[in-house]
Structure formats: C-alpha cells, structure tokens
Amino acid sequence: MDLLQQIPKVDKILADSACRRLLAKHPRPVVLAAVRRTLDELRTAARAGTLTSADLDPSALGAAIEQRLTAGETFSLRRVVNGTGVVLHTNLGRSPLAPALREHLADIAFGYTTLEYDVATGERGTRYAHVEQLICQLTGAEAALVVNNNAAAVLLVLSALAAGREVVVSRGELVEIGGSFRIPDVMKQGGAILKEVGSTNRTHAKDYCGAITDQTAMLLKVHCSNFAVVGFTAEVTVAELAALGRERGIPVVADIGSGNLMEWQGIPGMTEPKVQEYLAAGVDLVTFSGDKLLGGPQAGIIAGRAAVVNPLKKHPLLRALRVDKLTLAALEGTLRLYRDERQAWAEIPTLRLLRLTADELKKKGQQVLRRLRRQLPATVQFELVPGISQVGGGALPLAQLPTWLVAIRSGLLSPGELEAVLRRQPVPVIGRIAKGEYLLDLRTVADDDWAAVVDGLRATVA
Numbered sequence: 365m366d367l368l369q370q371i372p373k374v375d376k377i378l379a380d381s382a383c384r385r386l387l388a389k390h391p392r393p394v395v396l397a398a399v400r401r402t403l404d405e406l407r408t409a410a411r412a413g414t415l416t417s418a419d420l421d422p423s424a425l426g427a428a429i430e431q432r433l434t435a436g437e438t439f440s441l442r443r444v445v446n447g448t449g450v451v452l453h454t455n456l457g458r459s460p461l462a463p464a465l466r467e468h469l470a471d472i473a474f475g476y477t478t479l480e481y482d483v484a485t486g487e488r489g490t491r492y493a494h495v496e497q498l499i500c501q502l503t504g505a506e507a508a509l510v511v512n513n514n515a516a517a518v519l520l521v522l523s524a525l526a527a528g529r530e531v532v533v534s535r536g537e538l539v540e541i542g543g544s545f546r547i548p549d550v551m552k553q554g555g556a557i558l559k560e561v562g563s564t565n566r567t568h569a570k571d572y573c574g575a576i577t578d579q580t581a582m583l584l585k586v587h588c589s590n591f592a593v594v595g596f597t598a599e600v601t602v603a604e605l606a607a608l609g610r611e612r613g614i615p616v617v618a619d620i621g622s623g624n625l626m627e628w629q630g631i632p633g634m635t636e637p638k639v640q641e642y643l644a645a646g647v648d649l650v651t652f653s654g655d656k657l658l659g660g661p662q663a664g665i666i667a668g669r670a671a672v673v674n675p676l677k678k679h680p681l682l683r684a685l686r687v688d689k690l691t692l693a694a695l696e697g698t699l700r701l702y703r704d705e706r707q708a709w710a711e712i713p714t715l716r717l718l719r720l721t722a723d724e725l726k727k728k729g730q731q732v733l734r735r736l737r738r739q740l741p742a743t744v745q746f747e748l749v750p751g752i753s754q755v756g757g758g759a760l761p762l763a764q765l766p767t768w769l770v771a772i773r774s775g776l777l778s779p780g781e782l783e784a785v786l787r788r789q790p791v792p793v794i795g796r797i798a799k800g801e802y803l804l805d806l807r808t809v810a811d812d813d814w815a816a817v818v819d820g821l822r823a824t825v826a
C-alpha cells in the first residue's frame with residue numbers, strides 16, 4: 365500500500381519539467397491521456413506488488429510517459445522489411461508496386477482526377493474504362509471489369525449469372541484460400557446452388573454432362589492455387605469444359621486465382637497457366653487477383669466475352685464492390701508495364717523477385733555482408749547460407765526457389781530475442797528462425813531495406 369500512496373497525482377506530474385517539455389511538443393489532451401494511462405499502469409503494478417520505488421523516480425516516470433507518446437505517434441500501417449523470403453506474403457500486403465508508378469500515384473492521390481469524367485465529351489465517364497482496354501489487349505478478352513479483390517469478383521459473377529440456379533463444380537476444386545474464402549461459402553453468399561461432381565482426385569467430362577439440367581446456370585472451374593493433387597488423378601481440361609459449355613449453351617467460368625500473364629521458363633515448379641490460355645481455350649469468363657502473380661494492387665479482375673461481362677457492369681452489387689481511384693491508378697500503371705515484356709520483368713517487383721537466381725542472390729549477399737560487417741561491431745556476426753524462398757499468396761505451393769539467406773548471430777541476444785527486437789523497430793524487420801538461426805532472405809529484402817536492418821541491429825547492441 366505504501367508505494368501505491370506514493371504514486372504522484374496528475375497535476376503534479378504535468379507541472380514537472382519533463383512533462384512541460386512534452387507539452388511543448390504535443391497537444392495537451394494527448395499528453396494528459398498518456399499520463400493517465402501511465403499512472404493506471406503504475407497502480408496496477410503496485411497492487412500486484414511488482415512496482416519498485418525506482419519506477420516512481422521523476423526521470424523514469426518522464427521516460428515512461430514519453431515512450432507512450434512516441435508509440436502513439438507511429439503509424440499503425442507502415443512499411444516493413446520482408447526478410448521471410450515469401451514473395452507474395454499476404455500478411456505483409458502481397459505485391460509491392462513498381463517504383464516507376466510512384467510519381468503518378470502521388471499525382472492521382474492528391475488531386476482531382478478523370479475517375480468518372482470523359483475529357484473527350486465533357487460528360488460523365490466510367491471508372492472501369494481506365495483499365496478495360498489494357499486488360500483486353502493483354503489477355504485477349506472482349507470486355508473486362510475490376511472489383512475490390514478476386515473474392516468479390518467470384519461473388520459478383522455468381523450473384524449475377526447463377527443466383528437461384530445451379531453451378532457445377534468438380535469436388536477436387538472446392539478450395540479454401542487463406543481461411544476466409546471457400547468456394548462452397550461464396551456460392552451460398554451469391555445465392556447459387558452448388559452441384560458437386562466427380563471425386564476428390566478424379567473428375568471426368570461425363571460427370572459434368574450428367575449433372576447438367578435445365579437448372580444449370582454455369583460450369584465453374586476453380587484453380588487449385590494453394591495445393592496440389594498428385595498420384596491417380598484426372599481433371600477435365602479447360603478446353604474440354606469450354607467445348608461442353610458451348611455445346612449445351614451454358615457459360616463456362618474459371619476462377620484462376622493468380623492472374624499470371626507471363627511465361628516462366630527455367631524456374632522449377634513455376635507451372636502457372638496464363639490468363640490468355642484460359643480465354644484462348646474458350647472459357648466465357650475468368651476472374652483473377654491483381655496483387656498475386658500480376659504484381660499490382662489488391663483488385664479482382666473479371667475478363668471475357670462481352671456478352672457475359674457487360675451485364676455485370678449494371679449489377680447493383682457492383683456499387684458495393686467498386687474500386688477507388690488509387691487502385692485503378694496502380695492497376696493501370698502496372699498493366700501498362702506489361703505492354704513491353706522486358707519492361708514488365710525488369711520493373712514489376714513481384715516478377716523481378718521471383719526470377720532472381722541463386723547465383724545473383726549470392727553475389728548480392730556478398731556485397732551486403734561486406735556492408736554489414738563495415739557498419740556494425742564484431743559482436744554481431746553474419747554468414748551466407750543457402751535455402752529456399754516461397755512464392756506465397758496461395759500460389760504455386762510446389763515451386764522451389766533456391767535462394768541465399770543472411771544468418772545473423774549476436775553475442776548478446778538469442779535468435780528469438782534478436783527476432784523480437786528487430787520486429788519492434790520503427791521500420792519492423794520481419795525475419796525467420798530455422799534450425800536455431802535468425803535468417804533474412806536476400807530475395808525479398810530490397811537494397812534500400814538494409815539501412816533499416818543496420819539501424820535495428822545497432823539498437824540491439826546499444
């Protein structure tokens with residue numbers, strides 16, 4: 365009880381010199397709130413018997429209040445260093461955008477724009493027009509539309525084309541992506557009736573044929589993005605399904621997940637089919653993500669035959685799923701880079717990072733190590749070790765990307781402590797621990813990021 369009574373009152377703390385200094389820098393209500401919360405914490409500690417008289421020292425109190433204030437000052441959503449080697453890390457925001465878009469994005473963000481204004485006629489335009497032609501050019505589609513994400517794209521397509529009617533899907537394709545997107549659940553949400561055919565490992569054309577009735581609204585093919593079925597398997601190809609749909613007059617839709625437009629030669633396991641191939645095989649409509657292999661912003665792209673896509677543009681649900689000007693600016697900018705294949709490989713970070721070879725990464729690693737050793741005391745040690753990076757984002761689970769990692773050892777901290785300290789830096793550094801080592805994957809750490817790693821490591825030795 366003794367220490368509890370010694371905890372100073374708010375007014376006394378506010379009058380202290382430490383607090384007066386803070387009041388000169390921060391708004392009074394913000395300082396007051398920090399003081400109150402700090403005092404609450406001290407009272408709790410006093411009752412628990414964990415408070416010491418040193419905690420009540422005016423300079424310790426001042427430091428505790430200041431720490432609270434600075435913690436409240438940093439943004440919650442901020443840049444991190446991705447040392448995990450997972451290129452499309454959903455928790456870290458999937459695809460970083462191409463640096464070439466920086467200036468244009470700032471222009472669009474801070475000014476008025478042509479979002480829904482047609483400068484040629486001076487009349488109202490549509491926001492989807494800014495990307496439709498590009499999508500069509502790149503994929504071979506006749507018409508296209510963009511919504512909030514691929515989950516929204518699938519929901520819109522089901523709601524518009526199949527509400528109250530049946531959708532035929534293979535049992536092997538009833539996928540769950542990232543825990544919150546499940547084909548059977550989206551189907552229910554869209555008001556469609558799921559008609560499963562085939563078995564988990566094998567589905568044949570005759571299974572689809574047998575399931576078609578006058579209630580069938582759609583044949584749906586879902587790409588098994590995040591898992592693989594191996595062994596005794598059979599699936600109906602996209603071309604076969606498209607032919608069946610055409611013969612019976614039923615739209616064929618493919619949810620292809622990744623949105624890959626490129627040829628990935630020479631990378632083991634990179635067997636992702638291209639959007640163009642689906643459309644060339646005759647499916648009526650595809651949906652895919654903007655921020656997976658495409659390397660753009662979060663978005664869901666719907667592309668295909670005009671007769672199937674255009675009615676979606678008038679569906680009332682579209683208003684709830686629509687994208688804003690920043691998404692459209694980032695998507696238009698990304699798609700423009702695809703017009704020149706060499707430029708796409710060079711400037712879209714997702715494509716560039718996935719293509720880095722082990723040799724290139726090792727060379728980069730040797731430079732990084734020289735720099736780290738120059739900038740940090742010898743108590744922190746570095747070594748290059750080989751490993752494997754992942755594509756991530758629920759794409760290409762079997763792709764093995766050989767890489768090099770920087771193993772960091774500190775004489776003062778365990779790998780677990782190192783991980784925690786680096787993660788709590790102003791620019792958080794996210795690494796991983798494997799086989800008792802703290803590791804940063806050279807593939808996903810950008811050249812500019814190493815300064816933040818150095819700052820973080822300096823804080824661990826301080």
Ligand SMILES: *Cc1c(COP(=O)(O)O)cnc(C)c1O
Nearest residue numbers: 513514515541587589620621653
């Ligand atoms: C990733 C994925 C989705 C969900 O896409 P989001 O853009 O994350 O909403 C849906 N279907 C498939 C097949 C996917 O791979």
